[in-house]
Amino acid sequence: MIDKSLNWLDDRLGVAKGGRTFLDKIFPDHWSFMLGEIALYSFVVLLGTGVFLTLYFVPSAHEVVYHGSYVPLRGQKVSEAYGSTVGLSFDVRSGLLMRQAHHWAADIFLGSIAVHMARVFFTGAFRKPREFNWIVGVLMLILGIVNGFLGYSLPDDLVSGTGIRIAYSIMESIPVVGSYIAFFLFGGNYPGSGIIIPRFFVLHVLIVPAILVGLLAAHLGLLVKQKHTQFPGKGKTEENVVGSPMFPTFIAKTTGFLFVSAGVIFLLGGFAQINPIWQFGQYEPYQISYAVQPDWYMGWLDGAARIMPAWEWVGWGHTIPLEVFLPAVVFPGLIFTILLAWPFIEQAKTKDLRYHNLLDRPRDRPKRTAAGAAMLTLLFGVFFASSTDVMANFFQLPLMDVLWFFRFFVPLAPFVAYYLTFKICNEMREADGIGTRKRALIVERTTEGEYLTTESPVRPGDEHLELDPVPVPTFIDTTDPELATAAGVRRVIR
Amino acid sequence: MSDKTPGDGGPPATLDDPHLRPAAKNPKRMELLAALAMVVGLAGFAAFIVVYWINASNYWEAAMLGVGMLGLGVGVIAWGKYLMPQGPFVEERHDFHSTDDERKAFNAAITGRGGLEVKRRGLLLGIFAVTGGIMTLALLVPGVRSLGPKPAKSEDTEGNTEFSLYTTNWKKGAKLVTVGGRPVQVDDLEVGGVLTVFPQGYEGSSPDQVILIRLAQLGPNDPPYPIAPPGRTEWGVQGYVAYSKLCTHLGCPVGLYQEKTQQLVCPCHQSIFNVNAGAVPQFGPAPRPLPQLPITVDATGQMRANGSFDQAVGPGFWERP
Numbered sequence: 001m002i003d004k005s006l007n008w009l010d011d012r013l014g015v016a017k018g019g020r021t022f023l024d025k026i027f028p029d030h031w032s033f034m035l036g037e038i039a040l041y042s043f044v045v046l047l048g049t050g051v052f053l054t055l056y057f058v059p060s061a062h063e064v065v066y067h068g069s070y071v072p073l074r075g076q077k078v079s080e081a082y083g084s085t086v087g088l089s090f091d092v093r094s095g096l097l098m099r100q101a102h103h104w105a106a107d108i109f110l111g112s113i114a115v116h117m118a119r120v121f122f123t124g125a126f127r128k129p130r131e132f133n134w135i136v137g138v139l140m141l142i143l144g145i146v147n148g149f150l151g152y153s154l155p156d157d158l159v160s161g162t163g164i165r166i167a168y169s170i171m172e173s174i175p176v177v178g179s180y181i182a183f184f185l186f187g188g189n190y191p192g193s194g195i196i197i198p199r200f201f202v203l204h205v206l207i208v209p210a211i212l213v214g215l216l217a218a219h220l221g222l223l224v225k226q227k228h229t230q231f232p233g234k235g236k237t238e239e240n241v242v243g244s245p246m247f248p249t250f251i252a253k254t255t256g257f258l259f260v261s262a263g264v265i266f267l268l269g270g271f272a273q274i275n276p277i278w279q280f281g282q283y284e285p286y287q288i289s290y291a292v293q294p295d296w297y298m299g300w301l302d303g304a305a306r307i308m309p310a311w312e313w314v315g316w317g318h319t320i321p322l323e324v325f326l327p328a329v330v331f332p333g334l335i336f337t338i339l340l341a342w343p344f345i346e347q348a349k350t351k352d353l354r355y356h357n358l359l360d361r362p363r364d365r366p367k368r369t370a371a372g373a374a375m376l377t378l379l380f381g382v383f384f385a386s387s388t389d390v391m392a393n394f395f396q397l398p399l400m401d402v403l404w405f406f407r408f409f410v411p412l413a414p415f416v417a418y419y420l421t422f423k424i425c426n427e428m429r430e431a432d433g434i435g436t437r438k439r440a441l442i443v444e445r446t447t448e449g450e451y452l453t454t455e456s457p458v459r460p461g462d463e464h465l466e467l468d469p470v471p472v473p474t475f476i477d478t479t480d481p482e483l484a485t486a487a488g489v490r491r492v493i494r
Numbered sequence: 495m496s497d498k499t500p501g502d503g504g505p506p507a508t509l510d511d512p513h514l515r516p517a518a519k520n521p522k523r524m525e526l527l528a529a530l531a532m533v534v535g536l537a538g539f540a541a542f543i544v545v546y547w548i549n550a551s552n553y554w555e556a557a558m559l560g561v562g563m564l565g566l567g568v569g570v571i572a573w574g575k576y577l578m579p580q581g582p583f584v585e586e587r588h589d590f591h592s593t594d595d596e597r598k599a600f601n602a603a604i605t606g607r608g609g610l611e612v613k614r615r616g617l618l619l620g621i622f623a624v625t626g627g628i629m630t631l632a633l634l635v636p637g638v639r640s641l642g643p644k645p646a647k648s649e650d651t652e653g654n655t656e657f658s659l660y661t662t663n664w665k666k667g668a669k670l671v672t673v674g675g676r677p678v679q680v681d682d683l684e685v686g687g688v689l690t691v692f693p694q695g696y697e698g699s700s701p702d703q704v705i706l707i708r709l710a711q712l713g714p715n716d717p718p719y720p721i722a723p724p725g726r727t728e729w730g731v732q733g734y735v736a737y738s739k740l741c742t743h744l745g746c747p748v749g750l751y752q753e754k755t756q757q758l759v760c761p762c763h764q765s766i767f768n769v770n771a772g773a774v775p776q777f778g779p780a781p782r783p784l785p786q787l788p789i790t791v792d793a794t795g796q797m798r799a800n801g802s803f804d805q806a807v808g809p810g811f812w813e814r815p
Contacts, residue, residue: 026583093546094555165700165744166744166746166762169808173811179813180644183643183644183657187641187642189645189655189658189700191700193642193656226590227585235582238587239586240584240587243581243582243583244574244578244581248574249574249575249578249581252575253575256567256568256571257571259535259563259566260563260564260568261567262563262567263562263567266560267560267564270555270556284673284698286700286739286747288761289761290750305744309779310743310765310778314814318812318815319814319815320810321781321810321811323780323781324743355589389761400777403764467513467581469583469584470581470582470583471584475506475507477506477507
């Protein structure tokens with residue numbers, strides 16, 4: 001039966017040869033290689049829940065009177081975008097679950113991308129031949145942030161509306177073309193002609209996701225073509241890959257992981273309230289609430305805008321709002337440029353043009369690790385600076401002191417982080433046997449008064465029996481009934 | 495490398511090969527656990543349908559969906575991780591790059607064959623490139639220009655201000671009204687009170703929003719306005735002042751008024767403006783004072799604008815002088 005249909009397919013598409021190679025494809029095993037999978041699977045959840053949401057969301061700024069089941073809002077004028085979002089939360093069954101799962105999936109998507117990227121960076125997985133895939137990954141990060149912001153803006157609630165207002169002002173700050181960009185996109189002076197929500201909608205559900213899917217296909221295609229990197233270990237070389245075969249082991253593990261990721265997202269979506277827009281209320285351009293915070297992945301930009309001194313440049317009949325343009329346009333532009341260019345920056349520095357399929361331990365590349373630590377310190381610094389007001393309240397400090405702290409911390413701390421990381425890496429490299437459990441030295445004094453030292457035996461748990469890696473068997477002889485039923489042996493039929 | 499488990503062509507692998515054993519120490523038990531997890535998952539999904547059917551809360555739906563997916567996922571992972579052949583298996587990598595001859599041929603196809611065409615038909619290529627460029631431009635014209643209006647220097651001939659960053663709907667004599675359209679009388683606010691007001695007919699408009707503050711109790715015969723910055727002593731009236739509510743930093747409504755310190759605070763990025771001194775920024779990233787709206791009171795006690803803003807409101811932009 002299976003034979004027959006495979007032959008049928010092979011007659012038409014010639015799948016046997018390539019298909020077998022694909023099924024034999026080896027995936028190395030390491031927990032950190034799952035981080036990218038989390039991103040992939042939260043993207044799957046995003047697509048699924050997102051399609052559900054599009055069936056009920058009305059992308060329109062048109063004003064209607066709310067008649068839904070949320071009592072405090074009844075009889076009030078709301079935009080169709082806001083009203084339909086409240087509606088799909090309360091009047092569409094499972095709607096709130098889907099909406100909150102969608103929001104959580106977005107936060108987890110970007111979080112796992114960030115952590116996955118840190119893994120790739122600190123282990124040097126971006127080196128030749130994988131520069132392309134690093135770039136594709138950074139582009140996906142950028143588009144993910146953009147799409148997160150667009151989606152967050154759609155419900156037209158008070159918090160997201162404030163975000164759109166800020167986005168408008170950031171566009172305005174770009175020298176020469178800024179006000180044109182803002183006017184073209186919004187259809188006029190803020191809030192524009194009511195066109196922004198439909199435009200954000202089409203970007204959010206069609207254009208950006210389509211590009212993301214394309215990049216994702218490229219990301220995975222490159223991974224398959226170039227094969228995964230692996231950590232050094234027994235039998236692992238630059239010229240091979242050691243791990244589990246695509247079929248059936250990797251498929252089983254990764255499919256299970258899809259379900260686990262989705263399960264966690266749905267649990268969060270049900271039990272951890274996120275973005276309760278009915279509490280924020282409809283956006284009105286003259287209203288605002290206290291402690292307005294964007295989603296976490298926008299926090300670093302918000303923080304940068306907060307700590308920037310008020311350095312507006314005025315002259316020759318023109319204004320450059322540097323206090324906006326530098327932190328909100330130049331700063332992220334610079335960060336993403338450094339990220340995109342990093343493989344080439346490092347290559348230019350090390351002059352290393354060899355292929356690298358074995359990963360580095362971060363401590364073995366102290367300069368790269370220190371640079372990464374400095375970058376993370378900078379980003380965490382501006383991220384925390386986005387909650388200066390909340391911190392001032394929480395620690396009972398004057399707001400001004402908190403702000404001044406961050407004005408110094410953000411530019412200075414990365415240098416400290418670089419220096420400390422560099423030192424720590426070097427010390428770790430010099431320390432012997434780091435990462436393995438210490439074994440006691442047994443000192444014996446013989447009757448002659450001679451001292452002998454011997455190392456104690458390895459603890460049972462520390463010893464792993466590692467087999468030599470072998471190619472995946474194509475044919476397995478499953479005829480021996482005696483062996484097949486022996487303890488610890490299962491019949492494997494392929 | 496063991497000769498027991500060859501790839502193509504060799505003798506079949508036998509089941510006594512340790513690579514084919516499961517990683518689990520006790521596979522029977524692990525199989526049971528995996529089965530149990532998947533059955534829990536099955537129960538979760540079934541229960542999800544039931545709780546949906548009886549229209550239970552989102553919590554129940556999430557819980558059952560979560561249990562279903564976690565159960566199924568854990569079961570499948572356990573199957574893959576502990577029960578399938580433990581390996582490790584190996585695959586050789588192959589160089590990505592082609593042989594030198596293949597590179598040369600590829601190079602020749604492009605530069606040789608293509609270069610020949612360039613040499614022979616340079617004119618055509620030039621025209622093609624220019625036309626393609628112009629085509630791109632032609633497509634971009636509607637693609638970009640249709641998006642929205644150009645920012646204008648001032649209001650248009652019909653008095654619309656929405657296409658200009660410089661103008662608002664505040665005119666001399668415009669009534670100050672609340673967002674609900676109620677005209678504001680001079681005794682409407684307590685001392686220390688604030689109110690968001692709009693020019694009549696433009697309630698709720700973003701660029702027109704103004705924050706009206708009553709700083710002091712001053713009668714009609716008292717000196718007009720003791721605390722304004724020099725040159726603007728006539729801009730307030732009877733202890734009232736009015737400022738644009740758009741933050742000069744990023745355009746958020748400057749909504750928090752601290753009466754004790756007489757400061758306006760922007761909740762977005764914590765810029766603080768001193769209301770006593772022409773709303774100059776005291777702290778934070780805002781670069782400019784909030785523009786002040788001159789106001790007055792007519793004979794009936796109705797508050798009115800006594801002119802418009804003397805500058806563009808809101809955040810900075812390139813064309814702002």
